[in-house]
Each structure stands twice: as C-alpha cells, then as structure tokens.
Amino acid sequence: MTTQHALTEYLLRLGDSDIILAQRLCEWVGNAPALEEEMALGNVALDLIGQARSWLEYAAELQGEGRSADDLSFRRNEREYRNLLITEQANGNYADTLARQYLFDAWHYYLLQALCDSKDARIAAIAAKALKEVTYHLRRSSAWIKRLGDGTDESHQNMQQAIDDIWTYSGEMLMADDIDNLLVEAGIAPDSAAIKAQWQAHVSATLKEATLDCPPMDSYMQQGGKQGLHTEQLGYLLAEMQFLPRAYPDAVW
Amino acid sequence: MYAQLVDTGVKRVKTLNEMSPEERHFQEKIDADIKIEAKNWMPEAYRRTLIRQMSQHAHSEIVGMLPEKNWLTRAPNLKRKLQLLAKIQDEAGHGLYLYSAMETLGANRDEELEKLHSGEVKYSSIFNYPSRSWADMGTIGWLVDGAAIVNQVVLQRTSYGPYSRAMIRICKEESFHQRQGYQILLEMMRNGTDEQKAMVQDSINRFWWPALMMFGPHDTDSPNSAQSMQWKVKRMSNDDLRQRFIDQTIPQLELLGCTVPDPDLKWNEERGHYDFGSIDWSEFYSVLKGNGPCNKDRLKTRRNAYANGAWVREAAKAYADKHKQAAA
Numbered sequence: 161m162t163t164q165h166a167l168t169e170y171l172l173r174l175g176d177s178d179i180i181l182a183q184r185l186c187e188w189v190g191n192a193p194a195l196e197e198e199m200a201l202g203n204v205a206l207d208l209i210g211q212a213r214s215w216l217e218y219a220a221e222l223q224g225e226g227r228s229a230d231d232l233s234f235r236r237n238e239r240e241y242r243n244l245l246i247t248e249q250a251n252g253n254y255a256d257t258l259a260r261q262y263l264f265d266a267w268h269y270y271l272l273q274a275l276c277d278s279k280d281a282r283i284a285a286i287a288a289k290a291l292k293e294v295t296y297h298l299r300r301s302s303a304w305i306k307r308l309g310d311g312t313d314e315s316h317q318n319m320q321q322a323i324d325d326i327w328t329y330s331g332e333m334l335m336a337d338d339i340d341n342l343l344v345e346a347g348i349a350p351d352s353a354a355i356k357a358q359w360q361a362h363v364s365a366t367l368k369e370a371t372l373d374c375p376p377m378d379s380y381m382q383q384g385g386k387q388g389l390h391t392e393q394l395g396y397l398l399a400e401m402q403f404l405p406r407a408y409p410d411a412v413w
Numbered sequence: 414m415y416a417q418l419v420d421t422g423v424k425r426v427k428t429l430n431e432m433s434p435e436e437r438h439f440q441e442k443i444d445a446d447i448k449i450e451a452k453n454w455m456p457e458a459y460r461r462t463l464i465r466q467m468s469q470h471a472h473s474e475i476v477g478m479l480p481e482k483n484w485l486t487r488a489p490n491l492k493r494k495l496q497l498l499a500k501i502q503d504e505a506g507h508g509l510y511l512y513s514a515m516e517t518l519g520a521n522r523d524e525e526l527e528k529l530h531s532g533e534v535k536y537s538s539i540f541n542y543p544s545r546s547w548a549d550m551g552t553i554g555w556l557v558d559g560a561a562i563v564n565q566v567v568l569q570r571t572s573y574g575p576y577s578r579a580m581i582r583i584c585k586e587e588s589f590h591q592r593q594g595y596q597i598l599l600e601m602m603r604n605g606t607d608e609q610k611a612m613v614q615d616s617i618n619r620f621w622w623p624a625l626m627m628f629g630p631h632d633t634d635s636p637n638s639a640q641s642m643q644w645k646v647k648r649m650s651n652d653d654l655r656q657r658f659i660d661q662t663i664p665q666l667e668l669l670g671c672t673v674p675d676p677d678l679k680w681n682e683e684r685g686h687y688d689f690g691s692i693d694w695s696e697f698y699s700v701l702k703g704n705g706p707c708n709k710d711r712l713k714t715r716r717n718a719y720a721n722g723a724w725v726r727e728a729a730k731a732y733a734d735k736h737k738q739a740a741a
Contacts, residue, residue, distance in 0.1 A: 183486060186498065190482040193722020195475065195505050195512075202502035206495060213491050230490040254725045292650060309727025310735065320725070404489040404547055412604045413489040413547070413596075 166342045167280070168222045170349060172232070172384050173216030176243035179233055181264060181310070182208035183401055187251055200300060204261070207293040214286045224412065234405040237251040238394045246329035248394045252322065255308055255315070259322035260329075262301035263363065267333045269298045270358040274350030283348065302366050309370025320372050331381025334359060339386075415537045415561055416466045416475035419699065421637040422458050443645050448574035451517035462637075463573055464518050465534070466646065469523040471511035473537040474504045476529075480544040480553060483603040489547060496593050497550060503586045510582060514575040520538050530716045538697065541705030542623050548601060548609075548616035554594015556624040556662070557619070562587050563658045564628070574643035595665065602669050617666070618674045625689075626697045628655040633636055634694075659687050 185205035192198040216229035246264055251257045272294055275287035308319040334356040336344070343349035360377055367374040384390065404413070429437055435454055437481035442449065449455055479503050485501065512522040528534040539557050544550070565587065568580045599617075600608040629635060629651040643649035649657075659678075666673060677690035700708070 177574040179491075186482075186485045186494075189485055189498075189501055190478045191718040193718070193725035195509055197722075198478070198505040198511075199502055202498055202505065206498050206502070209495050209498070210489060213495075230492075233491060234489070254722065308725070308728050311730075311732045312724070314724050315728030315731075381607075383597075400486050403487050408606065408608060411489070411606050411609050412600060413493055 161338065161342060163342060163346050163348075164208035164222060166339045167348060168219050169339050170343055171215045171219035171283075172242040173244070175212045175219060175229075175232070176241050177247045177264075178208040178215065178396065180243040181247040181261075182206075182212065184247070184249075184251055184257075184260075185271050188257065193254055204297050204300070207290075207297065211286070211290045211293070214290075218282055218286070221224070230405075233263045234402045238390055238398055239388045241385075241388060241390065241394060241398070243385050243390075243394075244329075244332050245391055246326065246332065248385070248391060248397060249326060249329060252325075253318060255318040257323065257324035258301055258304045258308065259319070259326045259398070261297070262305050262366070263326065263330045264333070265294060265298040265301045267355065268294045268368075270355045270362075271333075271350065274355060278292055278348035278349070278362055302362075305366055305372070306370040309367070309372040316371065319370065323367065323372060324375055327375040327379060328382050330363075331379070332385060333384040335381070335383060337386065341393055415468035415477075415513075415564070415627075416538060417627065417634075418535070419462060419466045419469065419637060419641065421462045421640040423637070423640040426639050426643050432482065435682045440643070443572050443643075446570075446572075446645075448577060449572050450574045450641055458640075459646070460614065461516050461640065462526075462644070462646060463576065464515055464520045467511055467515040467518075467576060468520065468528070468534055469536060471508045471515060471522075471525070472529045472534060474508035474511065476536045476540045476715060477557075478504050479711055479714055480540055480542070480707075481550060483544045484488075484547055484550050487547070488550075493550075493597070500554070500590045500593070503590065507579075507583045507586070510579045510705070513581040530712065530713065530719060532703065535701065536711075537627060538700045538705065539623050539627050541700050541708045541710060542620065543706050545611050545619070545726065546616055548594040548598065548612040549620070551594045551597030551601070551613070553622045554590050555598060555665070556594075556620050557664060558587050558591045558594060560627040560658050562591060562622050563654055563661070567648045567654065570648050598669055600672065613669070614671050617671050621673045621675070622692060622696075623700075625655055625692055626653075626700075628658065630697070638728070656686055663687055 178354060182205040185201050188201045189198060189205075192201055212233070213229050216232045220227045220232055222228055244264070246260055249256075249260055250294070269291070272287045272291040276284050278284045279289065288312040305319065308315040310316070334352055340349055340352060344351050364374045364377075382391075405411070427436070429440060432440060436456055439449070439453075439455060439459075442453075449459075481497060481501050481504075483677045485497055486495070488497050498657060512525070515525065516522060525534065529536065539560075544553065562584060565580050569577055569584060571580065576656070598613050601613050605613075632650045632652045635651055638647060638650060640649050642650070663673075663678070675690045677688065679688055681688045703709070
C-alpha cells in the first residue's frame with residue numbers, strides 16, 4: 161500500500177462520514193422540536209456538507225481519474241463508501257439523534273484539532289477551518305446531552321436509552337487499521353490512542369454531568385464502515401440521496 | 414404574498430370626523446408616514462389585523478419549509494444541497510423574526526402556533542401544492558419567492574415599525590434565494606437534457622396559477638383591503654401587485670425559453686402591461702378551505718413535529734429551571 165492510496169482512503173473516510181451524517185440531519189428539517197432546532201440542525205448539516213466537499217475534492221484529485229466531489233458522493237455504491245457506522249444510524253427520536261451527534265462531535269473535535277498539525281498542509285488547512293465549526297457542534301450537542309439527561313424523568317430515560325443503543329458504534333472511530341497506522345507514521349494522521357483518551361475523558365465527564373451512566377469503555381464495538389462493510393441502513397440512504405444523478409446520468413444540475 | 418386574506422374586522426373605513434381624538438392622532442401619524450412603534454397607542458382593530466397578518470406570514474415561512482425539505486435529501490449535487498439547505502434555514506430564521514415582531518403587539522407565539530395547528534389561522538395557499546420534481550425547487554425559488562418579494566418589497570414601507578424592519582432584513586435574503594431558484598432552471602434549460610427541459614416546463618405549468626393566487630383575491634372581492642390601505646398596513650392592492658409581478662416575470666420566462674399555461678397572456682401596448690387570463694378562484698377558495706393536494710399532510714407534519722418535540726422542550730425548560738435555582 162502506498163502512502164497516496166492510504167491518504168485517499170483516509171480522505172474518503174472523513175468526507176463520507178460528514179456527508180452521511182449531514183444527510184441524516186437533513187431528514188430532520190421541518191420536523192424538529194422547535195424552530196431554533198430547525199436552524200441549528202440545518203446549520204450543522206451545512207457545515208458538514210461543506211467539509212465533505214473539501215475532503216472529497218482532495219480525494220478526487222489524488223485519485224487522478226478526473227472525478228469530482230459530486231461524482232464521489234453520488235456515484236459510489238454502498239460497498240465503496242467509507243463512512244463510520246455511527247454516522248449512518250437512523251435518526252430515531254431526538255435523544256437518539258443527539259447521542260449520535262455528541263459521540264461523533266467529541267471525536268471529530270479532537271481529531272480535527274490534531275489534524276491541524278498534519279504534515280500534509282492541505283489537510284491541516286481544511287482541519288483548521290472545520291475545527292471552528294465543529295467546536296460549535298460539540299458545544300451544542302454536549303449541552304443537549306446535559307439538558308435531556310438532567311431534564312425530566314422522561315428525557316433522562318430517553319437519553320440513557322439512546323446512549324446505550326448507539327454505544328456499540330462509538331468505538332470504530334477510535335480504532336486504527338493499517339491505513340491509519342501508515343499515515344500516523346508519515347506524520348499525516350494523529351495517533352488514535354491519544355484521541356481515544358481525550359474522547360473518553362470528554363464523554364465520561366459529560367455523561368456524568370448529565371446524570372447518565374456511561375456504558376463500559378471496553379464494550380464490544382462494531383466496525384466495518386471504514387472498510388466499506390456497512391449496516392443495512394446505508395443502502396436505503398444512498399438510494400434516496402443518489403436518485404437524481406442515477407436516473408439522469410447525462411444531466412447537469 | 415404570504416398573508417392572502419386578512420380580516421380587519423372593520424366593515425367600513427371611518428372618516429377623520431368620525432374618529433375619536435386618539436384615533437385621529439393615530440391616523441394623522443400614518444398619513445404623515447410616521448412609523449407606529451410597539452408602545453404607541455393604536456386602534457385595537459389595527460393591532461389585531463397586524464397580529465393576524467404577521468402570524469400568517471410567519472406560519473407561511475414555517476410551512477413553506479416543507480415542500481422544499483421534500484427534495485433536500487435528494488438534491489442532485491453538493492452545491493444544490495448546500496443552497497437548498499441554506500435557503501430552508503433562512504426561512505426558519507424569517508419565521509423567528511416575524512414571530513418576534515408579532516410579539517411586540519402582545520401576541521404569544523405558542524398561542525399562535527396552536528391556532529395554526531388547529532387550522533384557525535392560515536398560511537399561504539401556495540404551500541399546499543406538492544413539489545413533484547427537482548425542477549420545482551427552481552420554480553419555487555423563482556416564482557414563489559419572486560411573488561413574495563414583490564409583496565415584501567412594498568411591505569418594507571408598512572406602517573408598523575417592527576414589521577417594516579423585519580421585511581427589510583428578510584428581503585435581502587429572499588432576493589438571493591430567488592436568483593438561485595432562477596439559476597437552477599436556467600442551468601437545466603441551457604445545458605440540460607430534453608428530459609430536464611420538459612421537467613422545467615412541467616413545473617412552471619403547475620406553479621404558474623398558484624403563484625398568481627398568492628396575491629389574494631381581486632380588489633373587488635377583497636373587503637378588508639380599504640382599511641388595510643388606509644392604515645398603510647398594505648401599500649398596494651392585490652391586483653396591482655399581481656400585475657407588477659407578471660410584468661417583471663414574463664421577460665425572465667422568455668429568457669428561459671419557457672411558456673406559461675395561459676393562452677390569453679399578451680403584451681398590451683396601450684396599457685403598458687401584460688394582459689392575462691382569468692384565475693380559477695374556485696380553486697383558490699377551495700385550497701384555502703383545506704382542500705388543496707397537501708393541506709392535510711402539511712398540517713399533520715407540523716402538528717406531529719410539535720407534539721413529538723414536546724418532551725424535548727419540557728426537558729429544556731426543566732433543566733433551565735433546575736440550573737436557575739442552583740445559581741440562585
């Protein structure tokens with residue numbers, strides 16, 4: 161495996177996770193619990209689509225096959241998608257959506273912070289811009305974990321259930337494979353062990369403040385998304401998202 | 414226009430001689446184009462009319478998110494998805510401005526939302542039409558936001574200060590949406606396939622008449638207009654606004670290379686305006702009554718969103734109360 165191949169895969173993982181999570185957030189629009197939440201969800205989704213575009217443009221350039229970020233988003237099948245499993249999980253209720261968002265945001269924040277020091281200048285630049293946005297995402301989602309966890313009995317139960325349900329998908333982002341290891345050695349990607357420690361500290365502190373129980377950090381964790389082995393949910397998501405470019409392959413929009 | 418039928422509750426406009434001293438002072442301010450502010454005295458009917466109009470307007474922004482949301486997860490590329498999402502987000506923001514402006518009159522947004530959900534207060538009839546194709550995202554931006562802008566540009570001079578200022582802010586964003594909508598159609602017409610061009614024409618065929626209905630009934634069938642005009646809540650009549658919209662829209666239509674489904678549309682040299690065919694008012698009133706293709710779905714979606722979100726809003730309140738106590 162060459163560094164360039166590993167780098168391309170790494171960029172797809174970043175971009176795909178952003179676009180898939182954004183797609184999930186788009187499903188909420190018009191259905192949120194309050195107008196302010198409509199705006200906030202839209203805002204986060206907008207940021208993530210913007211970030212996805214930056215990562216995927218870079219990936220497409222490295223591939224050198226004349227593809228664009230749009231081609232990568234709309235013309236790859238589920239087996240070729242590299243997003244984290246956590247990002248493709250269904251919205252569920254508002255607690256499910258916020259549990260997914262918070263656990264992802266906390267990882268995203270520390271990852272981007274570390275990527276600002278990447279030896280790859282373009283990655284560092286994209287990360288620096290994205291970090292500003294994700295700082296806001298994390299502030300918002302962690303505030304909601306506390307509000308729901310420490311709100312009413314009903315919201316506490318819903319929040320605890322949501323954390324318990326999604327927990328098995330929270331480990332994948334903290335696990336390194338050959339691609340990650342190669343890029344860590346090259347100084348392009350950060351060591352996941354350091355990020356894991358930061359993530360665990362943030363999550364256990366937030367859940368504690370939210371009066372919630374933190375599931376065991378050494379629970380069994382699902383993985384496969386980064387290798388294109390997804391849950392059954394992704395196929396449907398892509399069928400909807402890619403419908404127009406697939407139905408009208410010669411069209412320009 | 415986002416508020417199509419606003420009942421002023423006034424049968425006949427009073428002359429200055431018939432007015433109480435307070436009413437006369439108020440009308441003189443209006444006549445002198447001095448803005449009315451929240452703390453100023455105002456006739457009760459003026460306050461109620463504005464609350465009705467602004468809540469209809471705000472509700473229209475919120476319900477208006479739904480036909481666009483319908484294509485958000487299916488937007489054909491990242492740029493269009495970003496644009497559509499930004500637009501819908503702006504609409505939520507416009508709803509918030511308008512509810513705030515409305516609350517300066519002593520109304521309460523939760524109570525007004527209840528009225529929306531119960532069907533007591535309306536929103537613009539246009540949002541009861543389904544968005545059936547991606548081209549509708551262009552058409553809604555171009556025609557629907559275009560019609561709204563024609564109305565809102567005039568409302569920037571409305572007599573109630575907070576409403577006027579909300580319109581000034583909103584118009585800046587709306588104009589941007591309208592250009593993006595038009596650009597969606599232009600791209601499909603200039604560089605698209607035959608299927609795409611047919612998609613655009615079909616979309617215009619479906620939205621043309623409903624967009625014209627956004628301006629409300631004919632002036633002769635608009636009993637509340639005289640009072641709204643005297644109060645300068647309204648600054649131009651329904652028919653004048655509709656004519657203005659048609660006159661400025663037809664050249665844009667020609668640039669697209671499309672047509673409108675109106676055999677009677679033609680330029681009238683003498684009037685200096687386009688003549689156009691008659692609107693199907695039975696459809697207009699039927700949609701307002703709740704019989705449009707999407708009335709039931711739209712309201713159901715909003716009601717469900719509100720009901721399903723109740724526990725979230727309650728949790729936020731409980732949390733805030735707890736932490737207020739803790740801080741005290």
